[in-house]
Amino acid sequence: MTExxxxxxxxxxxxxxxxxxxxxxxxxxxxxxxSRWLLYAPLILWSAATIWxxxxxxxxxxxxxxxLYLHPFSLPHTWAWANYAAAxxxxxxxxxxxxxxxxxxxxxxxxxxxxxxxxxxLSRFSFRGRGLIWSFILLGMFIPALTELxxxxxxxxxxxxxxxxxxxILIYAGGGIPFAVFLIxxxxxxxxxxxxEVAVVDGASTWRVFREVMVPLSRPALITVATxxxxxxxxxxxxxxxxxxxxxxxxxxxxxxxxxxxxSTQIPTYAAGVVIxxxxxxxxxxxxxxxxxxxxxDGAIRA
Numbered sequence: 688m689t690e691x692x693x694x695x696x697x698x699x700x701x702x703x704x705x706x707x708x709x710x711x712x713x714x715x716x717x718x719x720x721x722s723r724w725l726l727y728a729p730l731i732l733w734s735a736a737t738i739w740x741x742x743x744x745x746x747x748x749x750x751x752x753x754x755l756y757l758h759p760f761s762l763p764h765t766w767a768w769a770n771y772a773a774a775x776x777x778x779x780x781x782x783x784x785x786x787x788x789x790x791x792x793x794x795x796x797x798x799x800x801x802x803x804x805x806x807x808x809l810s811r812f813s814f815r816g817r818g819l820i821w822s823f824i825l826l827g828m829f830i831p832a833l834t835e836l837x838x839x840x841x842x843x844x845x846x847x848x849x850x851x852x853x854x855x856i857l858i859y860a861g862g863g864i865p866f867a868v869f870l871i872x873x874x875x876x877x878x879x880x881x882x883x884e885v886a887v888v889d890g891a892s893t894w895r896v897f898r899e900v901m902v903p904l905s906r907p908a909l910i911t912v913a914t915x916x917x918x919x920x921x922x923x924x925x926x927x928x929x930x931x932x933x934x935x936x937x938x939x940x941x942x943x944x945x946x947x948x949x950x951s952t953q954i955p956t957y958a959a960g961v962v963i964x965x966x967x968x969x970x971x972x973x974x975x976x977x978x979x980x981x982x983x984x985d986g987a988i989r990a
């Protein structure tokens with residue numbers, strides 16, 4: 688009965704076919720895994736090479752000075768968390784961080800408040816002089832920053848906004864607005880016009896369409912602009928070095944350059960100050976990178 692049943696259902700033939708399929712599938716899976724590892728291996732190496740300097744800096748910031756000289760490439764034998772307290776209070780990193788936060792947040796808000804309405808007008812309305820305005824915006828993106836340093840210093844001195852955080856905010860915002868307008872306008876141009884038409888049919892004014900339709904839909908582009916603007920103003924050094932002369936108004940890049948001279952022998956304390964300076968920027972980019980990628984690619988894909 689068993690032989691008949693097997694013959695009737697083709698048992699041995701089915702078993703042989705299954706074994707042959709498994710034998711064919713194994714090399715395919717092996718090749719797929721090999722190709723996957725060949726693809727991931729360079730990325731893993733690149734990630735390790737990128738992460739290692741930050742890890743070494745973090746370990747350096749919690750070493751004691753003796754431990755650094757005796758065991759420079761091993762894990763800390765004693766964790767000197769007091770280095771952060773010394774950098775935060777004794778080295779005045781708290782004051783520098785506050786100044787940088789004021790400048791970064793102020794610059795970002797000013798850029799968004801000015802660039803978003805301008806981008807909406809340039810992307811949704813046709814008016815005389817529109818092409819000329821676009822030309823000025825593109826020109827502002829392509830002028831080398833080094834050629835602007837002397838005019839910036841002269842104008843800031845004439846307007847009495849040098850050596851002030853407000854002056855840095857205005858100058859940084861002026862440099863960031865062209866890119867912000869270009870990016871936001873490109874994103875808004877990719878949005879369907881039908882959404883605005885429905886809002887207008889419902890009785891919405893132009894300002895309401897901008898505020899309740901375009902701004903919420905453009906959130907990826909706005910977050911992208913805010914991220915780049917804040918990172919740029921947080922890390923900017925040259926303009927701040929030329930304009931800021933009072934120690935009480937120095938930002939983090941200026942303060943850290945001074946700490947290098949003051950704590951040239953206290954390397955762990957200086958490393959702790961650097962970690963404090965880069966942590967907010969790294970954390971912000973890590974949490975917002977999904978929106979940054981979306982803001983940079985969605986407009987191009989939809990267009």
